[in-house]
Amino acid sequence: MESSFNKIFKASGAAAFGQIINIVNQLLLVPIYIKFWGPHLYGEWLILSAAPSLIAMAGDLGFGTVAANEMNLCVAKNNRLGALKSFQNTWIVISTFSVIFLLVAFTGIYLSPIDRLLNITDIAEGDSKLILVLFLINILVIQQNSLLLGALRCEGNYVIGMNIGNFSKIAELSLIIISLTFFSAGPVLIVSIILSMSIIAGFIHRIILAKRSSWIYYGVRHFSYKAVKEQLPLALSFLSFPLTQAFSIQGAVIIVGSILGPAAVVIFSTTRTFMNVIKQVVSTLNLAITPELTTAYGKENFEKFKRIFISSIQVLAVVLIGFNLFVLVFGKPLFHFWTKNKVQVSDLFFYSFAIITSVSAVWNLFGIVQGSTNKAKKYAVYNLISIAILIISVIVLTRILGLNGVIIAMLLSELFMLLFVVKDAFGILKYSSAKSFFAQLFTLRLPAIKFLNT
Known part of the structure; x- marks a missing residue:
């Protein structure tokens, strides 16, 4: 069995690698966006991404973090059933919230004069609304991915999960640069790339989880309203x-x-x-x-x-x-x-x-x-x-x-x-x-x- 020191060392490397990717992403993309889009279009992109970013701060309403710790604690006590119950409860809560939130947000976006409210002029109104919706969907996908990462973590596979996220970010950055440089990509295509990479990362998380911890699976059999109320x-x-x-x-x-x-x-x-x-x-x-x-x-x-x-x-x-x-x-x-x-x-x-x-x-x-x-x-x-x-x-x-x-x-x-x-x-x-x-x-x-x- 791998020692705690080795696990911590590898996790430190994966986490540090992720921080470096984020820094490179921030430093590299800003001048590229400005070069190919110009300051005004890039400014509108920032405005459209700001509102979803504020929503993203709420993350998974805290349930994902609680579930990750709870699953980890249960597995440490050889209580796989408890970990499975925590996974299914959290998945149902997050998914229900996502569906309700997306329906409300979708209705609000398409009934609102987004361009006038946000002072958008370079991006067509239909495109600006589509960009907002795609950004919101991406946030909800990331919430699901975080739950899968917590499930991987409970049996010591968190380094694999972090590296999946790291390499998806590298792929995302590469595709954005290629799309801007060679295909003059617009904002809709860029946000589509971001969402696609999140979805692909989620599928890879699920494949790895099925191989490493097949006893964790989606379902409603172990859902407990009482457990959710206690976790709230x-x-x-x-x-x-x-x-x-x-x-x-x-x-x-x-x-x-x-x-x-x-x-x-x-x-x-x-x-x-x-x-x-x-x-x-x-x-x-x-x-x-x-x-x-x-x-x-x-x-x-x-x-x-x-x-x-x-x-x-x-x-x-x-x-x-x-x-x-x-x-x-x-x-x-x-x-x-x-x-x-x-x-x-x-x-x-x-x-x-x-x-x-x-x-x-x-x-x-x-x-x-x-x-x-x-x-x-x-x-x-x-x-x-x-x-x-x-x-x-x-x-x-x-x-x-x-x-x-x-x-x-x-x-x-x-x-x-x-x-x-x-x-x-x-x-x-x-x-x-x-x-x-x-x-x-x-x-x-x-x-x-x-x-x-x-």
């Missing part, structure tokens, strides 16, 4: 994370812009984008360790659970030290090069942002303890409170201290999350005090790797 509060907890994150990002931008003006927004947004690279590292680490944490927890192997997490904290500590040293030495010159010296930011704001982002990275990793064990209800409440602290503090402090007020507001919000998320994680990890945690943190070195190779 936890699903809403997971749903709150992307929604509150989006609100904090856009909300802070809107408030800063209304109080300090567009110039301040540019400084705030570009600095945040520059520093958020460390959050990509944490996201990669979270994706890699979550399945193994859930499996260890399901098997009630708390010692292994703690060692996996401690090893991850050690890795993050090294990364954060390196990140902050890099920012201290090379950050400002690189930032000015990236912005072509058009964005001037003070040293206090710039270097403080790096520290705040590092604090955020720490509590986000601690939050995976709650997330991987389906104990995210408190975590969601903390998240909502921290957003309230951020918004209120930004409103008050920016009027007094300008952009430095934004830094203080962010610090207050991040420290709140650090305090309560870490405290809650200690309870799940069964650490009686911070002292016992740090004792293991500083003493566990090579034995951690040896332990994971079992």
Whole structure:
């Protein structure tokens, strides 16, 4: 049987590969779209894709994440029937929501003057409505694919699932570039390519699942309304994370812009984008360790659970030290090069942002303890409170201290999350005090790797 260390190592590689693809996708496609479509048509494409993107933040209403963890926990306890019930319940909930949502959205789109509402002039009205519908269908297909990925994960096949997604993104990027370069493709063809690749990825997920875990199958035999009702509060907890994150990002931008003006927004947004690279590292680490944490927890192997997490904290500590040293030495010159010296930011704001982002990275990793064990209800409440602290503090402090007020507001919000998320994680990890945690943190070195190779 493959060791946990090897699984985490491979998952880290797959997750990192996915992050690289996303970055290349963002950096490469923007100039290509502008070259072949022009700024105005590309702007209309962005407008049409924005509304579905906002809907996508709701994902699978949180049920997919809950199901992935639940199936993983059930398999760890040799309860395949429980995992199958979770899969079928979630599939029915997501599918029912998809059908109702698509019917409502389809009706609304075709009855609304989309071009006039969104100020679309270059794209024909029929095409703009078709583009919106195809984007929405793509989101619903992705929801189904996420459930299949969760099913693959429960028996340790999550690396295969992630790589299916990675290579479908590469194929999608390649087809878009070829279509634009050689066939002068329009927006309808491009969105059709995106949807087609999602559908193909879904079929491949289903084929792999049938071969690796044939006992997981679609059906209604094990549907239980009671089980869905029990999952709903936890699903809403997971749903709150992307929604509150989006609100904090856009909300802070809107408030800063209304109080300090567009110039301040540019400084705030570009600095945040520059520093958020460390959050990509944490996201990669979270994706890699979550399945193994859930499996260890399901098997009630708390010692292994703690060692996996401690090893991850050690890795993050090294990364954060390196990140902050890099920012201290090379950050400002690189930032000015990236912005072509058009964005001037003070040293206090710039270097403080790096520290705040590092604090955020720490509590986000601690939050995976709650997330991987389906104990995210408190975590969601903390998240909502921290957003309230951020918004209120930004409103008050920016009027007094300008952009430095934004830094203080962010610090207050991040420290709140650090305090309560870490405290809650200690309870799940069964650490009686911070002292016992740090004792293991500083003493566990090579034995951690040896332990994971079992």
